[in-house]
Amino acid sequence: MTAGTVTFGTHVIGPLGVDWVTVRSTAPLPVPIAAGGQAEPAWTVCVDAWRVPLGWHVETRDVTADWSDAASLTERP
Template sequence: MTVAFDNSGGTAVRSGTVTFGTHVVGALGVDWGTVESTVGLPVPIGAGTRTERTWTVCVDRWRVPLGMHIETRDVSVRWE
């Protein structure tokens, strides 16, 4: 999953987290559950700059029964 971060503020971002919501989806499109994973922001992000970062999002095999698949649909950021 590649996410771009734009810091439009006047000071650098020095810490924070990114949380991914990966959904376990059944064959008929039913969302059976969400697995969250959290990683640190790629800091520092200077004032007025943009940076991109790519992460591999994994889910334990036992959480995804045969015939189901995963989709990372939600991304939230907490800037500190």
């Protein structure tokens, strides 16, 4: 893998457990990663303070990765 991004869905949860909003954020993946290889980085996910009133909390529930291989992006005859 030579390029990619990771997308986080961070949910703002009210005091009664109601999911009020999901804030999406993206970051680049640590590349290159060889076939069969792995990487274990950590990401900090930030949410504006005004989105999380006192007594509320955030949970990052959704994580997706999109990747590509530069070789697969080139034109082939």
